[in-house]
Structure formats: structure tokens, C-alpha cells
Amino acid sequence: MNKRRWIVGTACAAAFVAFALIASVAASPSAAAPARSAEGQRPTIVVLGDSLSAEYGLPRDTGxxxxxxKRLADERIDYSVANASISGDTTSGGRARMPELMARLKPSIVIVELGANDALRGVPLSTTQDNLRTIVEQAQQGHAKVVLVGMYVPANYGQAYTQRFHGLYGALARDLNVKLVPFLLAGIENQQDMFQSDQMHPTQQAQPFLLDNVWPVLAPLLRPRGR
Structure with missing residues (x-):
């Protein structure tokens, strides 16, 4: 399988863990600050993610x-977007933050981009799966539609583990009847120049590709303009 690695150029799992911890330390409470609704009655999309969605290493407002x-505004689709992503976050962190986010923002759509840091820190797959299931169910209980974003882990974790890890996203999507983005980094995972010097986090130039991987899954869930 060509996508066994979710980032190119990684020498070993230890390097992944080290950079994941650096991203975690670099995160600050302000990372979640954009997750505040000030747009009145406009429906809200909440993105619950980690450094891949929190603009780690990027200029502000370029992720x-x-x-x-910007695409929603350009296409005159009347939604606000609250970025509740925090660098270094795990599914446990996302699960803990979900009740407050749901109560405060009352989102119409929740995009869940979490799980990679679980693998990097050796969290059991069963725990990751249980946390993601709870996050999705919390969103559904709040009447929000859900987009689950799949990920891969480094190839050196072993083929069996990488397949099981990636497979849990598809299994959850089917079981909970939610939409799935198979792989956030699809199309750039083998392009070294699309990643920052750590060879893990996509560059500013790569961000449109990430959006283009999410958009076809998200777009059908959006309320038609003028309604």
C-alpha cells in the first residue's frame, strides 16, 4: 500500500514522537481561541484537530x-468556521473538550481530525477507537453532522498495525453512519517539498491540497445557499 506512511522522510518512530511532543509544548491556550461563535444565527462548522489543522509552523490564517x-465566503455559503484544533492533541483531549464545544458553539457540522498523536504516543488502538466513537456520538447527540478524517502512521510501526490503525476510521464511519475523508494528506504524502523541515507538517503550499481532500466530503453536508 503506497500510503502506509502518513508523512514522508521519517527515519524512525522516535523522531515522530519527539516532534509530536514539541508540537504539544508549542501549543498554547490561544490555539483554541478561534472556536468562538460571533456570527449570530449562521450555522457553525467546528474543526476538532491537532497540529495538522492548527496551522503548526505556518503563518496565521494560511492553514x-x-x-x-475563505472558500465558503467566496462561494457565498453562509457558515462560520470555528477552529478548535490544538497542536499535539490526542483523541482523549478532544473527547474531554467536546462537551464544552458543543454547548458553546452548537455546531451544525463537526470535522474530527484526531488520532495520529495517539499512535505516536503508543495509545492502544482500542482507546483511540473508543475516544473517536465518543466524540462522534457527542456530536450526533447535539444534532451535528460529522466528517471523520482518516490518517496513517509511519511504516516502521509494521504493516499490520498501520492497516489496523487506518482501518478503524473506516469502521467507525460505517458503524456510526458518518462521512469519511480517507486520508487528509492524500496526494502529497510522497512529495518531500510539501513538508516543513521536520518532514511531518505540511507547508503553506500544501494547504490547498488538504482542503481539496476534505471539501468533496464536506460540501454535500452544507446547507444550500439562501436557505
Whole structure:
């Protein structure tokens, strides 16, 4: 399988863990600050993710979530976008934050981009799956539609593990009847120049590709303009 690695150029799992921890330390409470609804009655899309969605290493407002906000505005689709992503976050962190986010923002759509840091830190797959299931169910209980974003882990984790890890996203999507983005980094995973010097986090130039991977799955869930 060509996509066993979710990032190119990684020498070993230890390097992944080290950079994941750096991203976690670099995160600050302000990382979640954009997740505040000030747009009145406009329906809200909440992105619950980690450094791949939190603009780690990028100029402000250049990540794929910011590009999503711009595309909605350009196409006159009347949604607000709240980026509740935090670098270094795990599914446990996302699960803990979900009740407050749902109560405060009352989103119409939740995009869940979490799980990679679980694998990097050795979290059991059963725990990751249970956390993601709870996050999705919390969103559904709040009457929000859900887009689950799939990921891969480094090839050196072993083929069996990488397949099981990626497979849990598809299994959850089928079981909970939610939409699935198979792989956020599809199309750039083997392009070294699309990643920052750590060879894990996509560059600013790569962000439109990430949005283009999410958009075809998200777009059918959006309320038609003028309604």
C-alpha cells in the first residue's frame, strides 16, 4: 500500500514522537481561541484537530481551515468556521473538550481530525477507537453532522498495525453512519517539498491540497445557499 506512511522522510518512530511532543509544548491556550461563535444565527462548522489543522509552523490564517473559511465566503455559503484544533492533541483531549464545544458553539457540522498523536504516543488502538466513537456520538447527540478524517502512521510501526490503525476510521464511519475523508494528506504524502523541515507538517503550499481532500466530503453536508 503506497500510503502506509502518513508523512514522508521519517527515519524512525522516535523522531515522530519527539516532534509530536514539541508540537504539544508549542501549543498554547490561544490555539483554541478561534472556536468562538460571533456570527449570530449562521450555522457553525467546528474543526476538532491537532497540529495538522492548527496551522503548526505556518503563518496565521494560511492553514487549510482558514482556506475553508475563505472558500465558503467566496462561494457565498453562509457558515462560520470555528477552529478548535490544538497542536499535539490526542483523541482523549478532544473527547474531554467536546462537551464544552458543543454547548458553546452548537455546531451544525463537526470535522474530527484526531488520532495520529495517539499512535505516536503508543495509545492502544482500542482507546483511540473508543475516544473517536465518543466524540462522534457527542456530536450526533447535539444534532451535528460529522466528517471523520482518516490518517496513517509511519511504516516502521509494521504493516499490520498501520492497516489496523487506518482501518478503524473506516469502521467507525460505517458503524456510526458518518462521512469519511480517507486520508487528509492524500496526494502529497510522497512529495518531500510539501513538508516543513521536520518532514511531518505540511507547508503553506500544501494547504490547498488538504482542503481539496476534505471539501468533496464536506460540501454535500452544507446547507444550500439562501436557505
Amino acid at each position: 487549510w481551515v482558514a482556506l475553508l473559511r
